Amino acid sequence: MKYALAKFRVYLLGSGPFVVYTDHASLRTAVKSPHISQRMARWLSFFAEYDFRVEYKPGRLNVVADALSRRPDYAVKTADANRIGVESVSAPSSSLIDDVKAAYASDADAKKLLSYASAPSGEARRKLAPHLRARAHRYRMHEGLLLYSTVDDDVIRIVVPNEYDLRMRIMYEYHDALRGASWS
Template sequence: MARPLFNLLKRDPEWRWNAEHQDAFEAIKESLLHAPILVLPDPDRPFSVVCDASDLAIGCALRQADAEGRERVIAFGSRQIKAAEKNYAVHDKELLAMKYALVQFRVHLLGSKPFVIYTDHASLCTATQSPHLSQRMARWLSFFAENNFEVKYKPGKQNALADALSRRPDYELAHGTMVTSSIPDRIRASYASDDMCAALLKDLGSKDF
């Protein structure tokens, strides 16, 4: 949802605010006003985590069942896939989403009761038992060992919460708008008309400075 806004923070692209960014901004504001409403964690109840990955982003959510057995969301997490991570195999991207979830929710999960991580990538259920691990996976699995959890498979259709955080299929540029302002020119003119600022600018431009 926030991907268009994060793209504005990149160093190279020219900063342009267009309809795509405005729509993302309005969608974020709207989502903060409606369900699902986040709840406070209960340390006496077990947690569950859902996570997912796509070619665009990774997403996760920390949940807990209430007294009536309804799954309630405690926290969300998502971020864009980095350039190097786009080259990861699907399996590694899904494992990356799991690692990201454990880092994001570490304050709740570390030392908690045994919890479940749900993924729509079935091979992750046996990832720790693989005899052939890459160096990356070995590092991640050593990090996972700090937590007491079980990985369970949940088909993508049933994992809509994390799936929605990790992918948006409708990214298309509607139109671009160039933002112009006379403020920088007015500031420069004001500097030139101010005696103290004009003297300072003259000194800064001197070869002897």
Template sequence: MLPDTSRPFHVVCDASDFAIGYALMQFDAEGRKRVVSYQSRQMKPAEKNYPVHDKELLAMRYALIKFRVYLLGEQTFAVYTDHASLRTAMKSPHLSQRMARWLSFFAEYNFVVHYKPGKNNILADALSRRPDYDPRRLTRHQDIPDDDDDDDDCATCVTLGINATVSSPVLPLRQQIADAYEKDAFYAAIFRYLRNPAADTLAKLTRPTRDAITRYDLDGDLLTYAIDTFDTPR
């Protein structure tokens, strides 16, 4: 659903051994839970070595960064996690430098952490366990760079209202997507033209394809699509 700023938001988050997942939620007018936005990403090499509660806090931190424009300055909102110790870990007198830095970030927000058993935290649990993120299931695994610069960049983009979400599928998913283009006449035509943008190639396209082609570009072997700047991010 589209975000309704007149209604309270809440966040669900979870972490597995290799990925984090999080979602921004609201209740609709009929009291049903609805998703406003959801995201997930692989953990960086160093993050995979974090203690379990740090991984859960990592998921919470990224959720607040990604959904900053909706949550910062909001009245008290709830964050649901399936790791009960988070409520006490954040109040421990013995904090690592990383934890102290994160707590300083969390202090910008007005939220309460609630425990939600894993069997009930289905959405965030599924996002953090995407098969295409699991290194045990990949024939070729590409780790995310170990630097932390993207955190601040992400927060800046979201604060400014810039839709700067970047998705980079890993093999074999990336190859499966590329192979599927040839099975679809519309995308196959666009792909062939972008590979060889000649006048005679363009002339062979149908009018609807020619009208749409300006929105497409190639990122290696994948097609990318440009949305209007006023489109609401999903």
């Protein structure tokens, strides 16, 4: 929990109260215990910076816990495409790209991000919702497509609007259909 709070610190500090769901039942009572170790005292002093409450959620119901709190040095190693025999990777078709661009018009967040990315300014940034404003520097526009890059890697991703049919089409074409790669 300490690692996850530190990792998401910039998003959590000053954001108002939030709930931490954990499958570690003893964390609920740790703050109320009169006898704590020095390490626990340091952790409690760290936790005091945040406005949160702890709720117990059994591990089988807390399916995203590992993904959110996993330390990077325990991360699953990614495979090198050439070592596993991927001979080609397909690029989005022009019709799919056109559909993505058209769908931006019906997605409120995408419209605001496009406006910001096409002419970045303090005023355009202030118009963004807080969850977008924190990452606004990671967005840019290229040939009408909204692109996003993460801190951890140099991979640039196409932002897909929140349109169910379009997302299902992309999932089918690039995940379900085996036309994009050939395995040896």
